[in-house]
Amino acid sequence: RDTMLDSHWAVTHRRLFAGLAFETDGHGCISNYNKSIEYYPGERRAIFGVVDGFAPAVATFATDFEIEYRKTYKILRNLLSHDVYVLRQCGTPAELQDLPAYAVGATVFEVPVSSWSTGGTIAVSYLEELGLGPQAAIVDPTWVTSPCVQKLVGCGVAASWDQATTSGHSWSEQVARSGSQLNLIDRFGTGSTGTAVDVTFDASSDQSMLGRAEWVKFAAAFFNKEAEANLVFKRTAARFDAVAAAVAAARARGARSPRVGFVTHAPATESATAEWRISASAYLIEAIAKAGGTPLDASSCPDDDPHDFKYLCSDAGAMEAVLRTLDVVVDESFPDGGDYAGYSVASFRRRFRLSDGVAYPFLENRRLYRTDRRLSVADGTQGTDFYESATPHADAFLADLAAVLVPSALPDHARRYLRNLATGERPLELNASDCTDPFFSICPGETAPPAPPTAANACSADGYCRIGAPSAPPAPSPPSPPSDGNGARPLAIALALLAVGLAALLALLWRRRRGISTRAGKAPSQGLQLAEHSGGAAAPRLASRGIRVAPRGALPQREEYVTPAGLALGTSAPQVVDGGGGGGG
DSSP states (O other): OHHHHHTTSOSEEEEEETTEEEEEETTSOBSSOOTTSOSSOGGGSOOSSSSOEEOOSEEEETTTEEEEEOSSEEEEEETTTTEEEEEEETTSOSSOTTOOGGGTTOEEEEESOOOEEESSSHHHHHHHHTTOGGGEEEEOTTSOOOHHHHHHHHTTSSEEOOTTTOOSOOHHHHHHHHTOSOEEEOTTOTTOOSSTTEEEOOGGGOSSHHHHHTTHHHHHHTTTOHHHHHHHHHHHHHHHHHHHHHHHHHHHTTOOOOEEEEEEEEOOOSSSOOEEEEEOOHHHHHHHHHTTOEEOOOTTSOOSBGGGTEEEESSHHHHHHHHTTOSEEEEOOOOGGGOSTTOOHHHHHHHTTOOTTOOOHHHHTTOEEESOSEEEOOSSOOOBTHHHHTTTOHHHHHHHHHHHHOGGGSTTOOOSSOEETTTTOOOEEEOGGGOOOTTTOOOTTOOOOOOOOOOOOEEOTTSEEEOOOOOOOOOOOOOOOOOOSSSHHHHHHHHHHHHHHHHHHHHHHHHHHHTOOOOBOOOOTTSOEEEOOTTOTHHHHHHHTTOEEEOTTOOOOSSOOBOTTOOBOOSSOOOOOOOOTTOOO
């Protein structure tokens, strides 16, 4: 695995930041530390939001995390869990100068880390967006749907730990054996090892759609990939805004706003009674509004627990009263026995206890959906892509919902997450053959194309930064003149010399006609610098054309001389005797 990773990084990288140059080795560590250099200037920082702007030393992102940059390290704070992490640039001194009091005693990571692990699924898509899939040391594939992670696990690039089959070694032991330097968990402790490599990654806790997507910058900080994360997020937000604009335009043309609800049924167990709930998170309410829908009236189902963002219906009758008012329903219920493919309209009617002979608008119009359009391979357990990748891909989820609620807004959209249960759509099972990443998901024996160029912020001296696309590779040098052995090359050279000579002659005649001395220093980029002849009435005229006129008596320097046509004529300005008195030179 390390051999393949090395192929994606040159042995030495040259970086220029804020006018200061420093080198990093193949692991991203500083090669020659210099205490006067700022190793986290604006070019390497996460930028708040989606627009160009200043890259401050301290910035709060989404609503739940913050990054503070210092010269050789950065401090990452999860504001929800109150966890603090110090990320020190490798190759710089271990001593952390001016460490603030709130970060004293925090876990210190040497960055960029080279490997990661997770026992959940939320972090997977974020890391893939940054091209970090191959740096997975170990994953729990139980619920993972990503085709590329399935591929890397299948060919041994990433290790696998399966809760159902592994014996003898705990998840914590396997993570330690894998050498993972970063283990991403959630606030519930999913995949926790209880060691210093654990980091709480709470992207799904954010209550705005783009706020959730912006957590890509949190993950990027451990790999020094904030500039790439800025670009990923900017593009996601641009697509998100385009969908919202298309919906607004369709609504302005008269498209109606259907009433929609996300509902869940949990069957009774030995320790709990059956429950019918209606999702009411700010995240979903925003999605419904931007996709052109109208939130439901849940007055018959009180909000018993404001912290779970769901209304609880007292019984099936209370839920049915709500369902009778809905034009579109999205069913989020976990199917009996995990049988997604077997879940049908009949299953929905049975679990939500719908009455026969009653007109339900969402069934009459065949607008009953589920969030399980894409699943992992059925091997006893199946994960849904919605709960893995819809969080970072807020644009894709919004597009799905908009296509369902206001079809005229996105008539050609192919849904990724939502499947129409009422029309008999079947879920799609994803496997390793569905991996379409040609750059990073490479198995032994495969050859990757050159990796995309690295993105970087472009910052001015005052600290204003542009979120820039990856710099394009340099244009190839023009080919040498062809030579067929029969004099083609000498002929080309002769023609070029003739053109130069003619240009020089025309330039000389031009100057003689205007009475201008041909003494000159080095031409500035906008034109010629000419020596003013005594009584030179041409000077103001030349200045108005952007040609800088030197004072009389300026001596030519031993520099290249450039004609008005931009042709280099030699290494020294031509010498012409000044005739004095205003005559031609």
